[in-house]
Amino acid sequence: MRLIGWWARRVASAAATLTLVSILIFAASRLMPGGFAEVVLGPFATPEQQAEVSARYGLDRGVVEQYGLWLAAVLRGDLGTSMISGEPVTVEFLLRMPVTVELTLLGVAAAAVIGVPLGIVTAVRAGGRGGAAGRLAGGIGVSVPEFVLGSLVVFVFSRFALGLTIGGYRPLDEDVGANLRSIVLPAAVLAFFAVAVTARTTRDAVMGVLVEPYITAAVARGDSPFTIVVRHVLRNAAMPVLVVLTTITAYLLGGAVIVEYLFNLPGVGSYVVAAVGRRDYAVVQAGVLLAAAVFVVLNMLVDAATGVLDPRLGSAGEAR
Structure with a gap:
């Protein structure tokens, strides 16, 4: 019963969050200058021509009525129809989702494969050169904005023939080689930030575990550093790392806009940005709401996984 109550509270909180997001994005889209x-x-x-177009798409109705109709359609699974292409928004998103998902998977994989080991090494060797180098790399990765790094990469690889392409995206099922050549650079730009954040979070988590009494006891028993890290450190430091990887996944799925735009990738992010300029309300509203839904759902799954990794936290949550 406690588990059911926990899930009920989480679902209610998620529903309230998404409802608030839907109100904010609907209002913001209507408040943009130029309809x-x-x-x-x-x-x-x-004015007669503008009134005719507004009436055709139902924009002449009251704002509250428009919002109610849109929300009712979303609850039925209908994200609306693009006012530019006339195609369902769901179909448009599905056509572009593979690009965004591929970018996200490559970025998260780099964060897990590079960021986690780098954070562990930086923490274990905190007093040596490795620790200083890791802290410097993490600081640079977090500080450099994506548009700055992306613009620099676009300039260099457009100016010099270095074997990788800018733009000209090819789907993975059409040409694997061409796909990799066109996706590696934007994925690397996304991964730069993801790796830095993951490394810093892993470092802080590992350093917090290394001062625990059971680590001192393991050292006194003569356990090797590798055994201590594998048996004691990784599991106890896993929760913050899991949380940051999930947050990065949600961020990349909904926030790869700049990279997609810079590298001319036909992903969901660049499509939503173009829709903002065209005032394609249905696309903008659905894109923001979908990004929020992904973030909320992933956070719910992380909360559930946290209770599995550390039953103490699950018990504390149930008590609250």
Whole structure:
């Protein structure tokens, strides 16, 4: 019963969060200067022409009524229809989702494969050169904005023939080699930040575990450093790392906009950015709501996994 109550509270909290997000994005899209009719028809359209376009897409109705109709459609699984292409938004997203998912998977894989070991080494060798180098790399990775690094990469690889392409994305099922050549650079730009954040989080978590009494006892027993790290450190430091990897996954799925735009990738992020400029309300609202839903769901799964990894936290959560 406690588990059912916990899930009920989490689901209710998630529903309230997504409802608030839907209200905010709906209001923000309508408050943008220049409506859909003005953008589509241009500055020389007559008021009669603008009114006709608004009536055609239901934009002449009250804002509350528009929101209610849109929310009811979303609850039925209908994200709406693009006012530009006339295609269902769900279909448009599904066509572009493989690009965003591929970028995200490569970024998260790099964070796990590079960031976690780097954080462990930095923590274990905190007093040596390895620790200083790891802290410096982490600081640079967190500090450099994606658009700065991405712009630099685009300039260098556009100016010099280095074997990797800028733009010209090819799906993985069409040409594996061309796909990798076009996706490696944007994935590396995304992974730069992800690796740095993961390394710093892993370092802090591991250093927090290394001062525990059971680590001192393991050292006194004569256990090797490798055994101590594998048996005692990794599991106890796993929860913060799991949380940050999940957060990075949600961030990359919903926040790869800049990288997709810079590298001209036909992903969901670049599609939503283009929709903002065209005032394609249905696409913008669905894109933001989908990103929020992914973030909320992944956080719920992390909370559940945390209780499995450390039953003490699960018991504390149930008590609260």
